[in-house]
Amino acid sequence: MSISRRSLLKGAVVAGAATALVGRAEAREEVEPRPDAVGMLYDSTRCIGCRACVTRCKEANSLPYDRTAEGIHDAPTDLNSNTKNIIKVWTAGEKSAFTKQQCMHCVDPSCVSVCMMGALHKEGEGKRDFAGEKKGTGVVLYDKGTCVGCRYCQIACAFNVPKFEWFEAFPLIVKCELCRHRGDPKKEGPLAIANPACCEACPREAVVYGKREALLAEAKRRLAEDPKRYNGLIYGEKEGGGTQVLYLAGAGVTFKQLGMPELPEESSASFSERVSHAPYLHGITPIALYGAMAFVIRRNKSKEEASEHHGEGK
Amino acid sequence: MSDHDHPRAIGGKPFDPLMKTLLAIFGVSAVVMVYRFFTGVGPVSNMTDGFTWGIWEPVNVVVFTGIGAGAYGVALLCYLLNKGKYHVLVRPAVLLGAICYTLGASSIVIALGRYWNSYWLAVPTMWNLSSALLEVAVCVLSYVAVLWIEVLPSVLDGAAQSKSSAWSQLGRTWGPLLAKAMPYIIALAILLPTMHQSSLGGLLLIAGPKVHPLWHTALLPTLFLISCLSMGYGAVVVLTTILNLTWKAKHDQRLFAEMSKVNAGLLLLYVVLRLGDIAIHGKLAYLGFNGYTLLFVVEIALFLVPAFMFFSPRVQQNKGRLFGAALLTVAAGASYRVDTYLSVYRPAPGWDYFPSFGEIIVTIGMAAIGMAIFIFISRMFPVVVVETRDHSHAGSGRVLTAGSR
Structure with a gap:
């Protein structure tokens, strides 16, 4: 039970990382009427x-x-x-x-x-x-x-x-x-x-x-x-x-x-773009998330292989 | 976990009565799809300028990919959180995901009016990054590719065991190479669904004036992300239980119970966010004696009931009850998604919509061909871990955790 609660928590943190910032809206400039419109x-x-x-x-x-x-x-x-x-x-x-x-x-x-x-x-x-x-x-x-x-x-x-x-x-x-x-x-x-x-x-x-x-x-x-x-x-x-x-x-x-x-x-466009773009932080979030996940997954794999190698099984 | 968890090709007759039925259903839908390319979308559907996506986008894309998110959910547990015990679920979940996403993407091609212009999607300088749909399209297409790469280890495993030396050579050469690259592919397989599943909710942010206030919120992306995970975990339990009944697939009740507790947490998180958001934004006034409230209550109940079931030992220990609860979580996510995209979407007064026979048969046909593909691949390649006392399958694909497939 404790394990699953912990994994749930971790899972929620990882999965929600990209959207957690939704509330903190990134500034998206309001479009003003063009002078020659x-x-x-x-x-x-x-x-x-x-x-x-x-x-x-x-x-x-x-x-x-x-x-x-x-x-x-x-x-x-x-x-x-x-x-x-x-x-x-x-x-x-x-x-x-x-x-x-x-x-x-x-x-x-x-x-x-x-x-x-x-x-x-x-x-x-x-x-x-x-x-x-x-x-x-x-x-x-x-x-x-x-x-x-x-x-x-x-x-x-x-x-x-x-x-x-x-x-x-x-x-x-x-x-x-x-x-x-x-x-x-x-x-x-x-x-x-x-x-x-x-x-x-x-x-x-x-x-x-x-x-x-x-x-x-x-x-x-x-x-x-x-x-x-x-x-x-x-x-x-x-x-x-x-x-x-x-x-x-x-x-x-x-x-x-x-x-x-x-x-x-x-405008609806401003609202939508403000909310959806916020978690991306101009593209930093996906790249950082990808790097971190690739690192963790690779580390997990090496650990796994090391324990296999020592014949400990799991 | 024991060393005996080897996925095995199920084998057997490919064209059994079930397969023939599935193919026949798809055949009927294929006629409708081909017809559509000659006549346009209008004659086969009840779609109008008001209800322009009919059921194809809400069901074939938004619900199908939600079911397919089992691959995403299991990958999160198995690889990122390093819970090796979930490994038995990876291959079926990934195959299910690959099929669901492929069907979603192909359904879009049927629905697109000017499908021949889609090639522009491959040109990044043409991308309008403000468009949530562009994000979904690019992400889903890349993810379809990633999912099929994730299916490859099963195929290469199968090849390695093949009697033909050429195939065997192919499997033995490429299997280990792919295993090395796997961590980087799996990281992508987690990042992409995180992005596009939230964008599927984000799609409707801009339709604020048309979506009922009880559903329209800045939390749409978050709620869609949570609901895809809960649907995905539910779908994996449902799938594996069915595989257990038909092919004696390994059925680890304790493992399912544990995963379902994770799911219960997600379901409760969804309900808390949903209700909290409505309360904070003063939208409680929209609740009353009306159809929207009924939909809302049904939706919340569908999320709450399985959540509490998952915590009950009577459900955790019973295969049938757990199956029922898992099915409810799929229904919960599906109803939330269809409600948001369709049931509570009102373009303007005077518009009405009910799907046509053509639309429904295409959706059912897509589901049928999906099942047929799953059955076919499972028969041919080692995907499903089968309950076995037989220890002589030393040559079959060994299952390791953490991307060593």
Whole structure:
């Protein structure tokens, strides 16, 4: 009994060595919004639900039209592998509000944190060099060449944005890339980087494209100008470490009702990396542990052989 | 331990009715797997963008490797803590581990959408070190290799005893060389599972908004590490008891009772950490009359019941009761893992999931081929230590502790 208790203790110490330090979090720098980051501002109070943005998104991204089993033509109910952008409506009695969903282009995205080979990456910050990618825009781009289709991005994304082509033998992950391919280098300012079709299509400027800093200022201006119109908050300024797509909602409407998850200020990526990296101490722990174990095991073996040699058996 | 603990090839007819049944089950699942490569994952599964891993990741990878962690647990006791008496368990545990991990890794290939891009995993400059899944993938693949190297001594032993002189020569040349390298391989065989089993828990840290608060905690890596050990020790007792019933494998009740006391400690440690963590973080409020509480209570009970059973002399002295308790520890770890990955995972309101026939048959087929491989190798090579009064097997592989295999 005493032996097993001792071995249990020793076993626990050895086995737990790598994780025992979990509580003592290693500093992982919070990712700040990049100064040149671009994004969108969606104002639910201006949206009339015309869905012009949904159609123009499909055209701009050459996405096939969606069809339900009942044969309803191109009326998707959610984001899917044919739909990178969607307008939804929330209703409660007389009240209703429109909402828009697409990639939030997070400041510190979960999908980028979990992607094994950097298939999902911030523009210009991936694992491979891509011609024409400009660092600092913060647009989350997809590289099908390094994606293994593990779908961890779908688990990690709090907004359930990345979609998978379930019925393809050679499937892709599909998500909004802020129409970066529509950017025109000849133009000035943000339009040189990208040019989201949804923003171009919107007849009421319910969704506008620009630099995140400028959009944040614009959101604040609108809140200050007409405080009774809004619920007074800007979703995406801090939520989940901040997003590059910002939301305004009408008075009496919560962002949760518009389908946005309630997130803490620390990004999920930061929390996860902080906890998982802590015990590794920048790679020292595994090497030290390996060396120590190899030493002990070899010593045990020599002792064993010595006792065998002297014919003592065990 | 006596000098008579020689593992022996079991021999016998390879294609008995059990083997035929196992292969038939695998055959059906193989059809589904091949079909999947032509049509995509959608047609054979009920996986959706919400429940994107279905049961393949939670069961085929997370549970199978938990069962396979017996190799890790026994290696810890036998080599690191130098408890030579556990040596009889090493070869079956390592073979079980090698098979479970291989099945886990192959299941992933079936589940991966763009499997042909996996070759990038071999290029370290492409690694995103922030990704828990990358750590799991690289670690598990290396560990599969390490486990099969650990199985090699059985094969080389078998070869050394072979009547063919070429085989015999091969076994005699490479056996001792491998024995020299073994300590360094075993150290790796302990380090790698320590890393990736905790990372399997760490995988879900980032899914905080989706995993129920009773399960989502910074202790996920620690709890997954403990649960793999408890599952592993349980699985070794279960396996060896079954081998005893079928092939008269050596069954040392006292040894099992002792190992199970270690396991009891692990099970209790898990419960203390789990409950303490919930209490400290003020999550007790989530307990109430709901399905999550039921899952939680069942889980804790599955950990507690075998822990107390292992301390009871009535269980320690009885083969059947100890077997039952060991089976419960496997169930405990499996339920914790499936709950965390699936039962309490809610991507957003409106998503629902129940596995399809195709998903289930692939999982069962993988388990079946695993058993078939175990039986085949045990019949061909000296893996299992058989109860014997016969002392004439002087030529068969002598078992030493501390990596001298």
